[in-house]
Amino acid sequence: xxxxxxxxxxxxxxxxxxxxxxxxxxxxxxxxxxxxxxxxxxxxxxxxxxxxxxxxxxxxxxxxxxxxxxxxxxxxxxxxxxxxxxxxxxxxxxxxxxxxxxxxxxxxxxxxxxxxxxxxxxxxxxxxxxxxxxxxxxxxxxxxxxxxxxxxxxxxxxxxxxxxxxxxxxxxxxxxxxxxxxxxxxxxxxxxxxxxxxxxxxxxxxxxxxxxxxxxxxxxxxxxxxxxxxxxxxxxxxxxxxxxxxxxxxxxxxxxxxxxxx
Amino acid sequence: xxxxxxxxxxxxxxxxxxxxxxxxxxxxxxxxxxxxxxxxxxxxxxxxxxxxxxxxxxxxxxxxxxxxxxxxxxxxxxxxxxxxxxxxxxxxxxxxxxxxxxxxxxxxxxxxxxxxxxxxxxxxxxxxxxxxxxxxxxxxxxxxxxxxxxxxxxxxxxxxxxxxxxxxxxxxxxxxxxxxxxxxxxxxxxxxxxxxxxxxxxxxxxxxxxxxxxxxxxxxxxxxxxxxxxxxxxxxxxxxxxxxxxxxxxxxxxxxxxxxxx
DNA sequence: CATTCACTTCCACAATTCGGAAAGCCATAT
DNA sequence: ATATGGCTTTCCGAATTGTGGAAGTGAATG
Numbered sequence: 126x127x128x129x130x131x132x133x134x135x136x137x138x139x140x141x142x143x144x145x146x147x148x149x150x151x152x153x154x155x156x157x158x159x160x161x162x163x164x165x166x167x168x169x170x171x172x173x174x175x176x177x178x179x180x181x182x183x184x185x186x187x188x189x190x191x192x193x194x195x196x197x198x199x200x201x202x203x204x205x206x207x208x209x210x211x212x213x214x215x216x217x218x219x220x221x222x223x224x225x226x227x228x229x230x231x232x233x234x235x236x237x238x239x240x241x242x243x244x245x246x247x248x249x250x251x252x253x254x255x256x257x258x259x260x261x262x263x264x265x266x267x268x269x270x271x272x273x274x275x276x277x278x279x280x281x282x283x284x285x286x287x288x289x290x291x292x293x294x295x296x297x298x299x300x301x302x303x304x305x306x307x308x309x310x311x312x313x314x315x316x317x318x319x320x321x322x323x324x325x326x327x328x329x330x331x332x333x334x335x336x337x338x339x340x341x342x343x344x345x346x347x348x349x350x351x352x353x354x355x356x357x358x359x360x361x362x363x364x365x366x367x368x369x370x371x372x373x374x375x376x377x378x379x380x381x382x383x384x385x386x387x
Numbered sequence: 388x389x390x391x392x393x394x395x396x397x398x399x400x401x402x403x404x405x406x407x408x409x410x411x412x413x414x415x416x417x418x419x420x421x422x423x424x425x426x427x428x429x430x431x432x433x434x435x436x437x438x439x440x441x442x443x444x445x446x447x448x449x450x451x452x453x454x455x456x457x458x459x460x461x462x463x464x465x466x467x468x469x470x471x472x473x474x475x476x477x478x479x480x481x482x483x484x485x486x487x488x489x490x491x492x493x494x495x496x497x498x499x500x501x502x503x504x505x506x507x508x509x510x511x512x513x514x515x516x517x518x519x520x521x522x523x524x525x526x527x528x529x530x531x532x533x534x535x536x537x538x539x540x541x542x543x544x545x546x547x548x549x550x551x552x553x554x555x556x557x558x559x560x561x562x563x564x565x566x567x568x569x570x571x572x573x574x575x576x577x578x579x580x581x582x583x584x585x586x587x588x589x590x591x592x593x594x595x596x597x598x599x600x601x602x603x604x605x606x607x608x609x610x611x612x613x614x615x616x617x618x619x620x621x622x623x624x625x626x627x628x629x630x631x632x633x634x635x636x637x638x639x640x641x642x643x644x645x646x647x648x649x
Numbered sequence: 650c651a652t653t654c655a656c657t658t659c660c661a662c663a664a665t666t667c668g669g670a671a672a673g674c675c676a677t678a679t
Numbered sequence: 680a681t682a683t684g685g686c687t688t689t690c691c692g693a694a695t696t697g698t699g700g701a702a703g704t705g706a707a708t709g
Contacts, residue, residue: 137401137405138695138696138697139401139402139666139697140438140441143402143405144447147466148462148465151466151469153469154472154473156473158685159686159687159688160685169667169669170668170686171667172666174687174689175666179402179403180402180406182398183406193687196470196473197466197473198470200410201463201467201469201470202467202603203410203467204410204467205459205463205465205466206467207412207413208458208460208463219604239461240461244461244464261471262465262467262471401665420654421656432656432699433659433701434699436657437699440657455656
């Protein structure tokens with residue numbers, strides 16, 4: 126009797142609910158209680174429980190009896206890993222990333238753009254105590270990350286326009302580029318220099334440089350970045366770090382069977 | 388009967404089907420056509436289509452129009468990545484360790500390598516009066532422990548070299564491997580047999596066998612060992628104990644979301 | 650032009666899922 | 680010892696929802 130939302134026809138709504146529940150659980154760093162998960166997913170507790178039980182049976186989530194909390198399960202991970210295989214960019218890139226970390230001493234990340242956001246695929250952490258953290262699967266906005274700018278700087282104009290049009294240029298620090306004009310200027314510079322920069326635009330004290338990776342159609346499909354604290358990534362070092370990132374990106378591009386636009 | 392098993396209670400069937408379908412799609416390296424996916428999941432084509440459409444709407448799968456094939460989508464990856472953040476080796480391993488102790492009757496230990504040493508994370512003690520003891524947090528040298536050898540045997544060559552270069556191969560018993568040559572030979576054997584041995588190399592009368600545990604990048608990040616007095620861990624029993632340890636290590640690896648190197 | 654192979658839509662009916670309510674389970678507080 | 684509260688788990692009748700065979704579309708191949 127409670128009036129239900131009008132759902133798209135032809136869709137399996139219990140599945141939609143379950144997937145949202147899965148996202149909710151996956152997004153929580155330290156697990157969720159049933160009631161909390163139900164609340165966040167906007168479901169009655171008993172329904173959430175039934176769905177979670179089923180997800181658990183298939184090992185997509187797991188219930189920790191000690192802490193009475195729900196966590197993501199192995200199968201979700203295994204299924205998601207298939208995503209990386211389907212674009213075996215990660216496999217190709219990993220050795221170069223490791224080498225780049227060794228020669229630069231900073232954390233190396235690999236990311237792609239999806240739906241107006243940056244999504245990190247892999248990361249090689251440096252051995253320093255102070256280091257940037259962006260675990261695989263994490264998302265970041267395009268306008269305040271070096272990788273995002275590196276990718277977008279090489280996108281065709283129409284795509285740039287449509288992506289920028291849909292963005293809201295949220296502010297994170299006082300250096301974040303929040304005007305379309307400023308953002309476009311940064312993209313232009315990135316294109317011209319062939320690498321992009323993030324100078325404390327997402328987090329205070331964090332600097333990154335990123336270089337694009339191209340596919341066989343000369344499209345920038347990904348980028349790798351070097352990131353570290355401002356104290357280590359000084360003005361003087363930026364250029365040389367960018368050079369290293371560019372060199373690695375070039376090698377990955379070639380190994381991946383791609384090439385930079387003419 | 389202390390804990391009631393929630394078996395077979397109301398499960399959401401459409402969800403189970405969808406998850407299996409997702410697994411099927413994820414398992415295929417180069418995508419699947421609808422009909423192929425349906426066949427592998429044992430579903431009628433129209434049902435598979437409806438489920439895939441819904442999964443696609445939530446971006447758990449994606450449909451490549453050019454190739455007319457289905458692939459895993461970003462959201463599956465993002466959700467699965469949460470697993471990496473929440474997983475805890477000790478929690479995952481403990482039940483398997485307990486079971487291993489029951490079936491072998493010997494003490495089971497879990498250890499990782501850090502800074503050229505072995506660090507014990509957990510231990511399940513056997514019921515025997517005479518038993519090995521290594522409390523959590525305790526350290527041991529790499530060259531005179533089965534776990535150390537199991538882990539190092541699977542490290543990349545450069546890493547092996549740098550770690551060995553920094554070691555001093557201290558002698559503890561008359562069987563301790565104190566020459567680099569002897570140690571390297573032992574590592575080679577361990578790699579070949581897929582398990583490592585410590586035959587009174589650390590303490591007189593103490594024998595251990597250990598098998599490596601891998602992460603998702605196929606790196607040996609930990610090992611589990613069975614250890615006991617020479618009188619019980621006889622030459623004849625070594626092989627079967629090693630087999631048990633290997634089986635358990637394999638299960639832990641899988642549950643942890645990892646896999647052995649190819 | 651016929652054939653194959655794959656995707657997509659339709660629809661009536663029954664099986665499935667839904668969710669409120671109530672019962673359990675453990676803590677900690679009174 | 681008894682109460683309280685937060686959380687999990689099970690129940691069950693009602694009706695919404697998913698089911699799958701069959702027919703339709705479209706593209707590519709012989």
